[in-house]
Amino acid sequence: MTTAHAEASKDTFPHEPEKATLEGRNKVLAFWLFLGGEAVLFGTLFATFLALRNQTNEGPSANELFHLPLVAAATFILLVSSLTSVFAIQAMHRNRPALLRNWLLVTVGLGLGFLVLEIYEFTQYVRHEEFGMTTSAFSSAFYTLVGFHGAHVAFGIAWISILIGQLARKGLTVVTAPKVYVSAMYWHFIDVVWVFIFTVVYLLGKVG
Amino acid sequence: MDWLTTVDHKKIAILYLWAGGLFFGIGGIEALLIRWQLIKPMNNFLDAQTFNELITMHGTTMIFLGVMPVIFALMNAVIPLQIGARDVAFPFLNALGFWTFLFGGILLNLSWVMGGAPDAGWTAYTPLSTSTYSTTHGVDFYTIGLQIAGLGTLIGGINFLATIITMRAPGMTYMRMPMFAWTTFITSAIILFAFPAITVGLVLLTFDRILGANFFEVGAGGSPVLWQHIFWIFGHPEVYILILPAFGIISEVIPTFSRKRLFGYSSMVFATILIAFLGFMVWAHHMFTTGLGPVANALFSVSTMLIAVPTGIKIFNWLFTMWGGQVRFTTPNLFAVGFIPTFTMGGVTGVMLASAPADFQFHDTYFVVAHFHYVIVGGLVLGLFAGLHYWWPKMFGRMLSEKLGKWTFWTFIIGFHLTFFVQHFLGLMGMQRRVFTYLPNQQFDFLNLVSTIGAGLMGVGMIIFLVNILLTSRKPADASNDPWEDGRTLEWTIPSPPPEYNFKQTPLIRGIDAFWKEKVAGNKGMTPAEPVGSIHMPSATILPFTMSIGIFIAGLGFMFSRDEFGNAFMSFLFNNYIVTAIGLIITFGSMLMRSLYDDHGWHIEPEELEGSERT
Numbered sequence: 028m029t030t031a032h033a034e035a036s037k038d039t040f041p042h043e044p045e046k047a048t049l050e051g052r053n054k055v056l057a058f059w060l061f062l063g064g065e066a067v068l069f070g071t072l073f074a075t076f077l078a079l080r081n082q083t084n085e086g087p088s089a090n091e092l093f094h095l096p097l098v099a100a101a102t103f104i105l106l107v108s109s110l111t112s113v114f115a116i117q118a119m120h121r122n123r124p125a126l127l128r129n130w131l132l133v134t135v136g137l138g139l140g141f142l143v144l145e146i147y148e149f150t151q152y153v154r155h156e157e158f159g160m161t162t163s164a165f166s167s168a169f170y171t172l173v174g175f176h177g178a179h180v181a182f183g184i185a186w187i188s189i190l191i192g193q194l195a196r197k198g199l200t201v202v203t204a205p206k207v208y209v210s211a212m213y214w215h216f217i218d219v220v221w222v223f224i225f226t227v228v229y230l231l232g233k234v235g
Numbered sequence: 236m237d238w239l240t241t242v243d244h245k246k247i248a249i250l251y252l253w254a255g256g257l258f259f260g261i262g263g264i265e266a267l268l269i270r271w272q273l274i275k276p277m278n279n280f281l282d283a284q285t286f287n288e289l290i291t292m293h294g295t296t297m298i299f300l301g302v303m304p305v306i307f308a309l310m311n312a313v314i315p316l317q318i319g320a321r322d323v324a325f326p327f328l329n330a331l332g333f334w335t336f337l338f339g340g341i342l343l344n345l346s347w348v349m350g351g352a353p354d355a356g357w358t359a360y361t362p363l364s365t366s367t368y369s370t371t372h373g374v375d376f377y378t379i380g381l382q383i384a385g386l387g388t389l390i391g392g393i394n395f396l397a398t399i400i401t402m403r404a405p406g407m408t409y410m411r412m413p414m415f416a417w418t419t420f421i422t423s424a425i426i427l428f429a430f431p432a433i434t435v436g437l438v439l440l441t442f443d444r445i446l447g448a449n450f451f452e453v454g455a456g457g458s459p460v461l462w463q464h465i466f467w468i469f470g471h472p473e474v475y476i477l478i479l480p481a482f483g484i485i486s487e488v489i490p491t492f493s494r495k496r497l498f499g500y501s502s503m504v505f506a507t508i509l510i511a512f513l514g515f516m517v518w519a520h521h522m523f524t525t526g527l528g529p530v531a532n533a534l535f536s537v538s539t540m541l542i543a544v545p546t547g548i549k550i551f552n553w554l555f556t557m558w559g560g561q562v563r564f565t566t567p568n569l570f571a572v573g574f575i576p577t578f579t580m581g582g583v584t585g586v587m588l589a590s591a592p593a594d595f596q597f598h599d600t601y602f603v604v605a606h607f608h609y610v611i612v613g614g615l616v617l618g619l620f621a622g623l624h625y626w627w628p629k630m631f632g633r634m635l636s637e638k639l640g641k642w643t644f645w646t647f648i649i650g651f652h653l654t655f656f657v658q659h660f661l662g663l664m665g666m667q668r669r670v671f672t673y674l675p676n677q678q679f680d681f682l683n684l685v686s687t688i689g690a691g692l693m694g695v696g697m698i699i700f701l702v703n704i705l706l707t708s709r710k711p712a713d714a715s716n717d718p719w720e721d722g723r724t725l726e727w728t729i730p731s732p733p734p735e736y737n738f739k740q741t742p743l744i745r746g747i748d749a750f751w752k753e754k755v756a757g758n759k760g761m762t763p764a765e766p767v768g769s770i771h772m773p774s775a776t777i778l779p780f781t782m783s784i785g786i787f788i789a790g791l792g793f794m795f796s797r798d799e800f801g802n803a804f805m806s807f808l809f810n811n812y813i814v815t816a817i818g819l820i821i822t823f824g825s826m827l828m829r830s831l832y833d834d835h836g837w838h839i840e841p842e843e844l845e846g847s848e849r850t
Contacts, residue, residue, distance in 0.1 A: 049401065052401060053324040053325065053397050053401055056397050056400060056401060057324065057325065057393050057394070057396070057397040060393050060396050060397065060427060061393055063427055063428065064389060064393070064427045064428065064430070064431045065431065067427075067428050067429075067431040067432055068431035068432075068434060068435055071431065071432045071435040071436070071465060071468075072435055074464075074465075075435070075439065075450065075461060075465070078458060078461055079450070079456065079457065079458065079461070082449075082455075082456025082457065082458075083456065084449070084455045084456045160442070160446050160447065160448050161446070161447040161448065161449065161455075162449075163449060163455055163456050164449040164450060164452070164455055164456030164457040164458070165456065166449075167439075167442065167443075167448035167449045167450050167457070168450065170448075171438070171439065171442060171448070171450075189827065189830055189831075190830075192831075193830060193831065196831075197833070202833060206830075
């Protein structure tokens with residue numbers, strides 16, 4: 028049980044720095060629990076969407092609305108960002124702070140790219156398809172589910188950006204490592220949610 | 236100031252207790268006003284709108300702002316002590332959870348003075364709660380206030396889970412944990428999986444009301460039954476969030492005052508887990524009459540009745556614990572013993588309601604009101620009374636007066652049965668709930684009078700309890716480590732109230748009822764598991780408080796974002812989401828501060844530990 032916050036030197040740097048202290052282990056555990064709660068949150072949103080996905084109220088339907096190439100591009104970008112965040116964690120485990128920072132920057136950049144595509148998609152719908160929050164029960168459910176995910180992405184971008192700043196100030200230590208690790212867990216989680224959104228919202232919208 | 240910045244779980248417990256007590260008082264006054272309106276037929280003490288607001292706020296306040304914080308108070312006060320920990324896993328989050336709960340509660344209650352309280356019932360059923368039928372800001376206060384308060388509960392739940400998983404003292408395996416720690420653990424797990432559902436429900440309703448979304452607007456394709464599903468998939472587990480901690484308290488109090496170990500400890504543990512699991516499977520029994528069909532009704536009916544099995548196991552285990560024990564009827568034990576038959580009655584009417592065909596008859600009558608008050612008041616509130624009297628000396632170092640405690644018990648429990656027992660019959664005779672008056676000569680008159688008198692008596696019991704607290708606080712804090720003399724668990728091995736660091740040395744656990752085991756072996760205290768050393772403590776911080784204030788301001792800003800104000804400046808602030816933004820900036824700014832400046836905490840050195848020990 029160590030409560031030391033001393034910076035680990037190069038040769039004593041632990042293999043899994045995120046689990047080197049009780050505080051770090053608590054953080055990782057609690058974050059797993061938190062993600063369990065988040066899963067219920069998105070599960071409820073998905074259930075709502077499935078219940079209301081055909082209630083178009085004479086507004087546009089999913090089939091008329093979605094352009095799969097755009098969504099596929101967004102999906103690709105987001106999935107790659109998950110990979111780059113894995114590279115970041117690997118760099119962290121090998122105690123290479125500069126590499127860690129670079130991979131985190133790439134991850135943030137890809138996240139921003141995804142967000143830009145999503146904002147573009149939404150504005151297209153609102154401007155050209157007259158498909159807004161108030162159009163139908165389907166539109167409300169769509170914007171709420173996809174928008175919640177988008178808000179999670181935006182939060183993740185801000186979070187990881189702050190962590191990059193923190194790493195620059197304090198270096199990679201047993202204090203900062205758990206923070207990086209849980210942010211990567213978070214990032215994977217929102218990627219997984221996106222996979223479900225891609226399937227349930229977009230693919231199902233196109234075929235059914 | 237000390238109280239605004241504290242991260243000590245024992246102080247946070249006291250904050251929870253006072254804040255929860257305050258809201259409990261408000262909810263109690265609302266209940267008395269309701270009962271006063273129903274004292275005679277065609278009473279015009281309250282009008283229908285006010286009555287709607289009162290029943291809505293009574294239910295909402297009692298469940299979310301009254302009993303849950305008091306449960307959290309006991310958990311915070313006791314759990315780290317029972318598992319031999321120096322603090323919870325995340326002291327900062329613990330404080331944050333309290334402040335978000337408090338500001339959410341304040342926001343909700345501001346509705347009384349800011350243009351109308353919520354009036355759609357505590358379940359906020361759509362379409363009654365949509366802007367078409369509820370035109371004041373009342374339901375906005377409900378959705379946003381509960382959202383903020385719920386955040387605090389979720390944070391607390393995760394914190395207790397992590398604490399119990401990682402911070403148990405050496406030797407304390409899961410199957411050696413005290414029952415209250417077990418029920419806290421399971422309760423926290425239910426919170427974790429139930430609260431996000433209501434989070435989404437409240438968001439959807441907020442969007443419907445403020446952004447004009449159509450989740451529950453039938454005309455635009457929305458579905459009111461969807462609200463019921465989302466509400467009850469949260470709402471039914473919520474019942475177990477409330478009652479399991481009471482089960483835990485009873486399981487601590489009865490063995491202590493029977494001088495016997497809890498009968499069937501492991502069956503108690505598994506019954507708790509089973510109840511939690513089944514609690515998630517039965518939500519639609521609240522919706523038998525919405526037309527889900529006979530198959531769904533039958534399945535939910537059977538799964539609901541199954542819960543009676545583990546609950547029955549618990550009831551019999553408590554009885555067997557007392558059987559042949561040296562039972563002492565102290566105040567906590569009176570409440571615990573009174574709990575058993577009262578809660579059992581609530582359980583029996585639960586089985587009656589679980590029968591779908593019968594439910595068509597009972598639905599929305601006073602029979603349901605009687606049933607859930609037997610569960611919540613006759614179960615949970617009696618349990619909380621037992622727990623408060625039991626742990627009061629540990630929390631404050633002062634014994635509550637036994638004499639006044641017994642007065643509290645007898646007035647409260649007699650008043651309780653007078654109030655709610657007759658409501659079973661009112662319901663069976665067809666008196667509807669949620670209606671602000673009734674016609675004379677339907678045989679409702681006398682029983683309603685009895686019920687109101689009972690409610691008054693419960694009020695008297697509460698006042699005696701408050702007097703007891705007041706008188707006790709004037710006495711010197713001289714409670715010993717183990718004031719009940721038969722303490723079985725770790726909290727009774729350290730001074731009352733405990734020092735800031737709880738345990739000078741982490742104890743070594745050698746069995747269930749760790750302290751009792753040492754007593755039986757002839758030892759005076761616990762064997763330490765570590766040498767005396769310097770103890771790391773987290774630093775106090777104002778950030779949880781400022782974060783919560785930020786969320787509070789953002790909530791108010793969002794709620795009034797579509798209003799027209801007489802004042803151009805106010806319109807500018809609210810209609811452009813500037814107030815919302817200010818609130819969010821305060822919150823996120825505080826989060827940024829937290830992230831940029833590390834909290835290294837401080838240490839208590841061994842020299843300071845000596846001499847502070849008091850027995």
